[in-house]
Amino acid sequence: xxxxxxxxxxxxxxxxxxxxxxxxxxxxxxxxxxxxxxxxxxxxxxxxxxxxxxxxxxxxxxxxxxxxxxxxxxxxxxxxxxxxxxxxxxxxxxxxxxxxxxxxxxxxxxxxxxxxxxxxxxxxxxxxxxxxxxxxxxxxxxxxxxxxxxxxxxxxxxxxxxxxxxxxxxxxxxxxxxxxxxxxxxxxxxxxxxxxxxxxxxxxxxxxxxxxxxxxxxxxxxxxxxxxxxxxxxxxxxxxxxxxxxxxxxx
Numbered sequence: 263x264x265x266x267x268x269x270x271x272x273x274x275x276x277x278x279x280x281x282x283x284x285x286x287x288x289x290x291x292x293x294x295x296x297x298x299x300x301x302x303x304x305x306x307x308x309x310x311x312x313x314x315x316x317x318x319x320x321x322x323x324x325x326x327x328x329x330x331x332x333x334x335x336x337x338x339x340x341x342x343x344x345x346x347x348x349x350x351x352x353x354x355x356x357x358x359x360x361x362x363x364x365x366x367x368x369x370x371x372x373x374x375x376x377x378x379x380x381x382x383x384x385x386x387x388x389x390x391x392x393x394x395x396x397x398x399x400x401x402x403x404x405x406x407x408x409x410x411x412x413x414x415x416x417x418x419x420x421x422x423x424x425x426x427x428x429x430x431x432x433x434x435x436x437x438x439x440x441x442x443x444x445x446x447x448x449x450x451x452x453x454x455x456x457x458x459x460x461x462x463x464x465x466x467x468x469x470x471x472x473x474x475x476x477x478x479x480x481x482x483x484x485x486x487x488x489x490x491x492x493x494x495x496x497x498x499x500x501x502x503x504x505x506x507x508x509x510x511x512x513x
Contacts, residue, residue, distance in 0.1 A: 300488045301338055303329040305345035305403065305475070306430035307368065307449045311508040312343070315501045316492055325402040325430040333480060334358055340483040341492055343475065345431075345449075346403040350476040359478035365496055366475040366510040368449045370407050372463040373438050373456070380444035385411075385465055388445050389420040396434050396443035399427035404434070407471045408447040414469045435460075449473070451509040475510070 300319040304312055309323045322329065322339070330349035333339050334356070342359055344350050350362035374382045380393050388395050398405030405427070412418045425443060428434045434446040439456035453462055477496060479489045495501050502512045 300340050300485050300492060302341045302343065302492065303333060303337070303339040304341075304343035305329070306432045307345055307404070307452055308343055308475075309432065310455065311451075311504055311510070312496075314508075315504045316495050319492060325398070327401040327403070328429065336482075339480050340485045340489040341477065341479055343477045343496075344403070345473070345475055346406070347474050347476050348403070348406075350478050354478065357481060359480050362476040362478040363493065363497065364474050364513055365477045365501075366505050366512055368451055368473045368475065368510055369470055370404070370411055370447055370465060370473070371450050371453065372445055372447055372465065373435065373453060373460040374445045374463065375438055375441045375443075376459050376461060377441070378461060379441075382445050382463065385415060385463060385469075386417060388423065389417055391423075393420075393423045394425045394442075394444040395420060395423040396426045396428060396437045396446040397421075397424055398431055398434055398447075399429060402428075402430060403473075404431040404447065404449060407473060410471045411447070411465060411469050414471075415466065454509065 301322065302312065302319045303322045305326045306323045312321060326344035326346060326349050329342065330344065330353060333342055333353060342350060342353065347362065350359060353359040354362055372385050372388070374380070380390070382388065397408045400406065400409065412420055426437060428437065431448050431452050435448045435452045435456050437443045438446040439459040453460065477493055479486065479493060483489050505512050
């Protein structure tokens with residue numbers, strides 16, 4: 263008997279080797295890591311830190327709003343980690359996730375390209391005519407926080423200078439770092455990845471919005487035990503240490 267051009271013994275050997283090697287790139291090797299079958303849907307701003315806390319799960323990073331919609335429609339997520347309390351709260355009210363837990367907070371900053379061609383020295387400068395401002399879209403947590411800050415500072419007219427509404431905070435940071443925009447609002451934790459190519463401008467005192475990250479186990483998860491273990495790991499000492507090292511503030 264032959265199988266796709268191979269003799270049966272050879273095919274058997276190849277299958278055995280495949281079973282022993284390879285695997286998902288997210289699969290962890292650390293002792294005590296979560297089951298690699300676990301799927302975590304998380305805000306884009308958590309891209310660097312969550313795999314450091316636990317490298318085993320399969321991660322899907324995107325805008326919190328987009329992920330919430332996917333989970334609501336039945337996407338096979340086990341854990342949801344959002345950059346605000348709004349979407350986890352909505353899903354909890356709909357019985358889509360279990361009770362959310364606040365696990366971190368962040369702050370907003372303005373970034374400009376290293377060369378700063380628009381000569382932006384303070385947040386108020388983003389309203390100057392001709393300034394190319396990039397922000398996250400409405401509904402994306404960082405986009406909503408940005409609009410909240412601009413409203414607080416009475417700078418909402420700066421939105422007339424927006425040249426791009428991005429799907430998540432990584433898109434904003436990338437556009438500014440590449441010089442495709444004169445300025446953009448991002449989380450302080452997202453500066454690290456582009457630090458060599460941008461300058462940071464802090465927001466005026468009293469203008470920071472309340473930024474809370476929430477974590478919840480998805481009600482329909484078939485990996486409840488592993489999902490809860492992941493949540494405990496994020497909330498535990500090692501998780502808190504990793505979050506603080508990445509620039510987040512932990513409760």
